[in-house]
Amino acid sequence: MRTPRPLPAAIAVVAVAAVAAVAVWRPWEGSADAAGGPPQITVSRSQCGQGWTDAKAGRQTFTLRNTGDAAAEVDLVEVGTDKVYGEVEGLGPNTSAPMDVQLGAGRYAFRCLIEDTDPITGPSVTLTGEAKSGPAAVAVTKNDMLPLVKQYEAAVASGVADLAARTDKLKADVDGGDLDAARADWLPAHLAYNSLGAAYDAFGDFADKIDGADGFHPLEKGLWHNASAGDLKPIADGLADAVHGLQADLPDEQVDPNDLGLRAHEIMENALQFELTGENDQGSGTTLNTALANLDGTARVLAILDPVLKPRYPDLPQVRKWEDRVRALLTAHQNTLVTQLDQSTREQLNGAVGELLEKLAPVAAICEVRRSS
Structure with missing residues (x-):
C-alpha cells in the first residue's frame, strides 16, 4: 500500500536473518587477490558458483564476480535444508561484491538468480571441521x-x-x-x-x-x-x-x-x-x-x-x-x-x-x- 522505495544500484546484502544484525556492502570493481585473497566465485548463466576451492568450515569471505550480461542475486544455501547463509542483491554485470559468512560442517552451494532466468544452483561443496554455523534462515516464498x-x-x-x-x-x-x-x-x-x-x-x-x-x-x-x-x-x-x-x-x-x-x-x-x-x-x-x-x-x-x-x-x-x-x-x-x-x-x-x-x-x-x- 505504499510505493516501494527502490534499492540503490547494486546493493549487496548478507542476510543474517535469524539474529538481530543485517550487514550491508556495496559491490566494488576488481578481483580477488590471486596470491591468497578471497575465493572468487563466478556468477553467470553458464558458470554459477564456480571457483570455490580450498573449502573449509568457519568464518570466510567470498568475492562474487558477475561475468554475465544481466544483474543477479546470489544466495549461499545449505544443500538439503535450503537455509540461506549469505545473500548479495543487485550484483550488476562486470562487478564484484564480498560475501562474509560463518559456515559449519555440511554441504553448501551458490544459487544464482539472474534476471529473466530460472534459478541456477552451482556445484555443491562439502565442508568439514568443528566450526559452528552462523545465522541462517529457510527461504520464504x-x-x-x-x-x-x-x-x-x-x-x-x-x-x-x-x-x-x-x-x-x-x-x-x-x-x-x-x-x-x-x-x-x-x-x-x-x-x-x-x-x-x-x-x-x-x-x-x-x-x-x-x-x-x-x-x-x-x-x-x-x-x-x-x-x-x-x-x-x-x-x-x-x-x-x-x-x-x-x-x-x-x-x-x-x-x-x-x-x-x-x-x-x-x-x-x-x-x-x-x-x-x-x-x-x-x-x-x-x-x-x-x-x-x-x-x-x-x-x-x-x-x-x-x-x-x-x-x-x-x-x-x-x-x-x-x-x-x-x-x-x-x-x-x-x-x-x-x-x-x-x-x-x-x-x-x-x-x-x-x-x-x-x-x-x-x-x-x-x-x-x-x-x-
Missing part, C-alpha cells in the same frame, strides 16, 4: 506470504471502516459547532488511524491528507488552540473525505509481500522518531497514546507473520518480551506529556523501545520473498 498478505489487507480494511465511522463523528461534532465533543472524539479517531500501522507512506497520498500536513494534526492544533468551528470545518470535512477516499481505494491496492516484514520495524521506528520525542504533539499532549496505538499496529503485523517467523526466528520470544515491556510503560503514562516524564521514566521507555527495535530489525530479512525454484 511468495506462496508462504500471500495468505498472510490477504489477512493483513482484511485487517486494514476492517480498521479503515472503523476509522471512517470515527472521523464521520468527529466531522459531525465540528460541523455542529460542538468543539468540546470534537476534542473528546479527536483522540479515538486518531488512534484508530495510527493502529493501522501506516508507516512510511503505506497509504500513499492519503497519508498526508489524513495524518500529515493536512487532517488530524492541523485539526488537533485548532481544537487545542481556540480556533473557531468555522475555521475547523473545512479541515474536518477534508479529513473525512480523505478517509472515505482511502476506504474506496483499498480494493484496488496491493500490498507487496516484502512490505509486510518491513512494516513490523518501521511502525515503531516512526513512533520513536515522532511520538516519543513529542514532535507530533500539536496541543493534545497525547503522543504517548499514539505510540501505544503504533505498538498495537506492530503487534497486529507480528501476529499475522507468526507462521513464518516462529520456525525461523529464535529470538521471537524476546520480541514478545520487549513488546510487553514497552506496552506496560506506555500504558502507565498515557495522557502524559513527553516533556513531563521524569528522566528515569524517559530512559526506561527509550531503552525498551530501542531493545524492541533491535529485536524487530531481522524481521524484514527473514520475511523477504526469495526465489528458490
Whole structure:
C-alpha cells in the first residue's frame, strides 16, 4: 500500500536473518587477490558458483564476480535444508561484491538468480571441521506470504471502516459547532488511524491528507488552540473525505509481500522518531497514546507473520518480551506529556523501545520473498 522505495544500484546484502544484525556492502570493481585473497566465485548463466576451492568450515569471505550480461542475486544455501547463509542483491554485470559468512560442517552451494532466468544452483561443496554455523534462515516464498498478505489487507480494511465511522463523528461534532465533543472524539479517531500501522507512506497520498500536513494534526492544533468551528470545518470535512477516499481505494491496492516484514520495524521506528520525542504533539499532549496505538499496529503485523517467523526466528520470544515491556510503560503514562516524564521514566521507555527495535530489525530479512525454484 505504499510505493516501494527502490534499492540503490547494486546493493549487496548478507542476510543474517535469524539474529538481530543485517550487514550491508556495496559491490566494488576488481578481483580477488590471486596470491591468497578471497575465493572468487563466478556468477553467470553458464558458470554459477564456480571457483570455490580450498573449502573449509568457519568464518570466510567470498568475492562474487558477475561475468554475465544481466544483474543477479546470489544466495549461499545449505544443500538439503535450503537455509540461506549469505545473500548479495543487485550484483550488476562486470562487478564484484564480498560475501562474509560463518559456515559449519555440511554441504553448501551458490544459487544464482539472474534476471529473466530460472534459478541456477552451482556445484555443491562439502565442508568439514568443528566450526559452528552462523545465522541462517529457510527461504520464504511468495506462496508462504500471500495468505498472510490477504489477512493483513482484511485487517486494514476492517480498521479503515472503523476509522471512517470515527472521523464521520468527529466531522459531525465540528460541523455542529460542538468543539468540546470534537476534542473528546479527536483522540479515538486518531488512534484508530495510527493502529493501522501506516508507516512510511503505506497509504500513499492519503497519508498526508489524513495524518500529515493536512487532517488530524492541523485539526488537533485548532481544537487545542481556540480556533473557531468555522475555521475547523473545512479541515474536518477534508479529513473525512480523505478517509472515505482511502476506504474506496483499498480494493484496488496491493500490498507487496516484502512490505509486510518491513512494516513490523518501521511502525515503531516512526513512533520513536515522532511520538516519543513529542514532535507530533500539536496541543493534545497525547503522543504517548499514539505510540501505544503504533505498538498495537506492530503487534497486529507480528501476529499475522507468526507462521513464518516462529520456525525461523529464535529470538521471537524476546520480541514478545520487549513488546510487553514497552506496552506496560506506555500504558502507565498515557495522557502524559513527553516533556513531563521524569528522566528515569524517559530512559526506561527509550531503552525498551530501542531493545524492541533491535529485536524487530531481522524481521524484514527473514520475511523477504526469495526465489528458490
